[in-house]
Amino acid sequence: MKATAMAHTNIALIKYWGKRDETLFLPMNSSLSITLDKFYTTTTVEFCTHLYEDVFILNGSLTNEAETQKVTRFLNIVRKMSGKELFAIVKSNNKVPTAAGFASSASGYAALAAASTKAIGLDIDNRTLSKIARLGSGSACRSIYGGFVEWQKGEEEDGSDSFAKPIIAHDSWDISILSVLITANQKKVLSREGMKRVVETSPFYSSWPIEAEKDLIIAKKAIQERDFDELGRVTEANALKMHATTLGANPPFLYWQSATIDVIQKVQELRSIGLHAYFTIDAGPNVKIICLPQDEQAVKESLHSLPAIRDVYSSRIGPGVQLLA
Ligand code: PMV
Numbered sequence: 001m002k003a004t005a006m007a008h009t010n011i012a013l014i015k016y017w018g019k020r021d022e023t024l025f026l027p028m029n030s031s032l033s034i035t036l037d038k039f040y041t042t043t044t045v046e047f048c049t050h051l052y053e054d055v056f057i058l059n060g061s062l063t064n065e066a067e068t069q070k071v072t073r074f075l076n077i078v079r080k081m082s083g084k085e086l087f088a089i090v091k092s093n094n095k096v097p098t099a100a101g102f103a104s105s106a107s108g109y110a111a112l113a114a115a116s117t118k119a120i121g122l123d124i125d126n127r128t129l130s131k132i133a134r135l136g137s138g139s140a141c142r143s144i145y146g147g148f149v150e151w152q153k154g155e156e157e158d159g160s161d162s163f164a165k166p167i168i169a170h171d172s173w174d175i176s177i178l179s180v181l182i183t184a185n186q187k188k189v190l191s192r193e194g195m196k197r198v199v200e201t202s203p204f205y206s207s208w209p210i211e212a213e214k215d216l217i218i219a220k221k222a223i224q225e226r227d228f229d230e231l232g233r234v235t236e237a238n239a240l241k242m243h244a245t246t247l248g249a250n251p252p253f254l255y256w257q258s259a260t261i262d263v264i265q266k267v268q269e270l271r272s273i274g275l276h277a278y279f280t281i282d283a284g285p286n287v288k289i290i291c292l293p294q295d296e297q298a299v300k301e302s303l304h305s306l307p308a309i310r311d312v313y314s315s316r317i318g319p320g321v322q323l324l325a
Contacts, residue, residue: 001046001047001048001086001119001120001121002044002045002046002047002119002325003044003045003114003115003116003118003119003323003325004042004043004044004045004115004323004324004325005042005043005110005111005112005113005114005115005118005321005322005323005324006040006041006042006043006111006321006322006324007040007041007043007106007107007108007110007111007114007140007143007144007320007321007322008035008036008037008039008040008107008143008146008318008319008320009035009036009039009040009041009096009102009103009104009106009107009143010033010034010035010036010106010107010139010142010143010149011033011034011036011177011179011280011282011288012031012032012033012139012142012280012282013032013033013034013219013231013234013235013238013280013290014030014031014032014212014215014216014219014234014235014238015031015212015238015239015242015282016029016031016138016139016151017029017195017198017208017212017242017245018195018198018199018205018208018209019138019195019196019199020153021157021159022196024135024158024159024162025134025135025137025138025159026153026154026159026162027138027151027153027162028153028199028208028209029153029208029209029212029213029216030150030151030152030153030212030213030216031139031142031150031151031153031212031216032148032149032150032151032167032216032219032220033139033142033148033149033151034147034148034149034175034177034290034317035142035143035145035146035147035149035170035317035318035319035320036177036315036316036317036318037315037316037317037318037319038095038313038314038315038316038318039095039096039097039102039104039107039179039313039315040094040095040096040107040111040318041092041093041094041095041096041104041107041108041110041111042092042093042095042111042324043090043091043092043093043108043111043112043114043115044090044091044092044115044325045075045088045089045090045112045115045116045118045119046088046089046119047084047086047087047088047119047120048086048087048088048089049086051086051087051088051089052087053068053072053087054068054071054072054075054087054088054089054090055068055087055088055089055090056068056071056090056092057089057090057091057092058092058093058094059092059093059094060093070136071090071112074109074112074113074116074135074136075087075088075090075116077132077135078113078116078117078120078122078132079120081117081122081132082117082120082121082122084120084121086120088116088119090112090115090116092108092111092112094107094108097181097184097313102179102181102286102313103139103191103282103284105136105137105139105140106137106139106140106142106143107140107143108136108137108140109133109136109137109140109143110133110140110141110143110144110321111321112133112136113129113132113133113136113140113144113321114129114133114144114321114322114323115323117129117132118323126144126145126320126321127163127165128163129144129321130142130144130145130151130163130164130165131159131160131162131163134151134159134162134163134164138151139151141162141163141164142164143320143321144164144320144321145164145165145166145320145321146166146169146170146317146318146319146320147166147167147168147169147170147171147172147173147317147319147320148166148167148168148170148173148223148317149164149165149166149167150164150165150166150167150216150220151163151164152164152165166320167220167223167224168223168224170317170318170319170320171317173223173226173317174293174316174317175228175290175291175292175293175316175317176290176291176292176293176295176296176314176315176316177288177289177290177314177315177316177317178288178289178290178291178296178299178300178303178312178313178314178315179286179288179312179313179315180263180286180287180288180289180303180309180311180312181286181309181310181311181312181313182257182259182260182263182285182286182287182308182309182310183257183259183285183286183310184310188253189246189253189255189283190283191282191283194246194249194253194255194283195283197246197249197250197251197253198245198246198248198249201248201249201250202245202246202247202248202249202250203248204244204245204247204248205245205248208241208242208245211238211241212238212241215234215237215238215241218230218234219231219234219235219238222234228276228292229276231278231290232276232277232278232290233278235278235279235280235290236278236279236280238280239279239280239281243255243256243281255281255282255283255284255285256281256285257285257308258308259285259306259308259309260281260285260286260287262306262308263279263287263289263303263306263309264279264287266302266303266306267279267287267289267299270295270298270299270302275291275295275298275299276291276292276295277289277290277291277295277299278290278291289303293316296314300312300314
């Protein structure tokens with residue numbers, strides 16, 4: 001009753017921002033991401049008869065009660081599906097610079113979903129796995145697949161049609177993704193809390209799902225046609241629209257720091273000299289840049305000239321979840 005799985009993180013080009021159902025993690029809009037090859041989580045789950053509670057070891061250390069409870073809440077779903085009442089030892093290792101403020105919940109829950117379902121003896125396909133991972137963290141449902149992935153929001157109240165699906169294979173378009181580290185500090189408004197606040201209070205939110213669906217159509221067409229600049233333009237526009245909703249919230253909030261704007265302006269400047277680079281920003285101050293592989297070195301070098309930049313991590317498009325044992 002033991003299994004190990006590995007899942008990679010993903011970066012949304014068209015953002016998931018806002019839930020229509022908080023318990024089932026059902027989104028207001030469909031989203032689109034790319035899975036990264038460099039950042040991943042490896043998780044081993046072993047269900048044992050002699051345990052009286054779940055044990056969660058993260059990067060070699062026993063976690064606190066709050067972290068363990070999150071895992072227990074997730075394993076309860078898997079236990080219920082299998083009809084088995086066993087507790088588990090969960091060992092997770094993140095090859096994600098979590099201390100650097102890059103989220104690991106997507107790779108974490110995707111790996112946990114794959115390892116725990118396999119360990120408990122459930123035989124399920126990737127679509128079902130995507131729906132299960134979604135119940136840990138929305139964006140995790142996209143990390144089941146590699147490459148360019150769409151999470152279709154679905155219409156059903158029970159979430160049965162809200163899952164991710166690949167758009168093109170992970171090795172069919174080579175793109176470079178730079179994760180720009182500005183600060184490693186814990187963000188003040190977590191994504192879960194931020195999206196809830198904009199849905200409930202921001203007067204700008206009502207146009208978000210409409211705009212996101214339009215942007216998704218443009219992004220999917222650009223991917224099919226391998227039109228990098230069109231994809232980049234819609235990626236940037238979508239990120240800016242997401243962040244605009246936070247300015248109208250009550251109380252208002254902004255994820256950016258001054259260095260975030262420095263990076264935005266640097267990317268715009270690079271484009272004016274002919275480089276193919278576009279930014280996106282999630283629920284925090286750090287910036288991700290997508291660029292053509294031939295421009296990666298020049299983009300990286302120009303970022304190092306900005307004093308507030310602490311580090312830049314390069315990735316390429318990565319694979320979907322894998323069972324290792
Ligand atoms: O799934 P969560 O709770 O990590 O939320 C992710 C929200 C964004 O990163 C801002 C957007 C996205 O689609 O990943």
